[in-house]
Amino acid sequence: MGLAVAVADRGLEDQLMWISSVLRTRRAAAGAVTAGLFLLLGGTASPSVADSSPSAGPSDDGDAPTEAGTSFRTATEIEQGRKATAGASTGDYLYWSFPADSGQRPTVRAKVKLPDAARSSSTWQIDVYDGLRRRQACQYGAQTRTAGTDAGSVDLSCTLRTVRAWSEPWANDPLPGTYYVRLTVTDLETADLGLPVDTEVRVDSKDAGGSAAVDGSLAEPLVPGVAMATDEEDEDDSDSSTAVLSSLEPDDGWASGWWSDRWVWTAVGGVLAALAGVGGYALTRGPGRPSRVPPPSS
Template identity: 75%
Template sequence: MRITRVLGAALLALGLAAGPAAADSSPSPGASDDGKAPTRAGTSFRTATEIEQGQRATASGSAGDYLYWSFPADTGRRPTVRATVKLPGTHGPQAWQLDVYDGLRRRQACQYGAQTRTAAQGTGSVELACVLRTVRGWSEPWANDPLPGTYYVRLTVVDLGASDLGQPVSAEVRVDTKDIGGAAAVDGSLGKPLVPGIAVEAGDEDGSKAAVLSSFGSDDGWSSGWWSDRWVWTAIGGMLAALAGVGGYVLTRGPGRPSRVPPNV
């Protein structure tokens, strides 16, 4: 009976502790399109148009242009970038490519997805996708692991006929994210997210303007740090190990010593 009560209490504690961790590992809702989505793209890293995760951005350009967007990605997140290019009615074969760079402008490899696709002659559109690796909180300096901060999306055509160069095209880009949780946690964190670039904000009363980091680099909103739901599961494991030790002791200690019987007189 005592063992049953101990196991019941352990299962109850396990359920209460696992509830928040399971909630944290579920996909986070993206930002909804509220009619304020960007309608243009930058032409370089420095002029990349900022978009939020879950926001659909559109842009018009010409075949041969480089189109740039940027978005924030935090620790424990796995971003997915999707792009659709709408082509003119008459064109030859064209190969389009979607590249993603981190805050240090290092090209990030895609776990899976059609990063480069060729549109056959007369095809109305081409769709591209890139699922990045999970963003880590810390990495060795020589590694190319994705780290929290700004990420850049570059969309361009890499192969087309001379007659198609400069033809009008339109593009649509969307970035979604999935929260991986403590499964991707590491023992370390960056002091600051990788948010390069310079933006200008309204200055002091004297009219001066100060150069600051990109608006993604706000003081809050970044979860990089020591805490992750891995600590919850570690505590649960320690609790279960302690309970298993107590239960094993109860099972193996044997029956209690018999009461002393007074000697016969």
């Protein structure tokens, strides 16, 4: 009888040890899954923060342009994040140009300070064109506004669609390269033509991240004259020149290519899937045999 009790106690001890090991395994799996979820939630917060902040740009406007061009070929180059000013007359067409790279969502803002001598209302409009001089639609913003006779200024804005690294030839998607801004008055009484106005233009961009990435890239950005560029450095030709009509580009260069943060999220998703599989197996597997099975009692 004493031997049977001892064997039973030993079997109970083994069962308790097995239950304890199972609980430890499940706690470890639950901790791994929880850590993975925190990693995912912490990582997903960063793109929204980056998307809500304008792109970094020069804060000092001391060297900003103080004039505007009168056509596409004479458009004044401006950098993103810097305000450009220009004095003009009502009825003039004012042109600026700026670079935009893939993944950016540019927003163009313009302000026109109206003359005090205006005797009628005026309607102002801002248009944005890409490097192929295709007019780009505004995703949102007040692209056209009418100012009354008592208005001191009028504010315009145009937010473009996200610039894509590649697109079909027949599509009108924004592509990396130079973009043109045209500001003019579209409705004005003849008596008010030629009155002096002051204008301000600023371009900022938000980073759309990997959600806007596509598989493909352009051979060259849509910069006017880039197809005419000649590279004859190896020939030591002193008369060689680069016929590029736009000299500005993003601070980090043109980044169109295969890399995007989608690769990071793909890797994170694979790790989380593996952790979820391990945790699910540990939580749902049936009871196994103890490491030591007591002999049957006689």
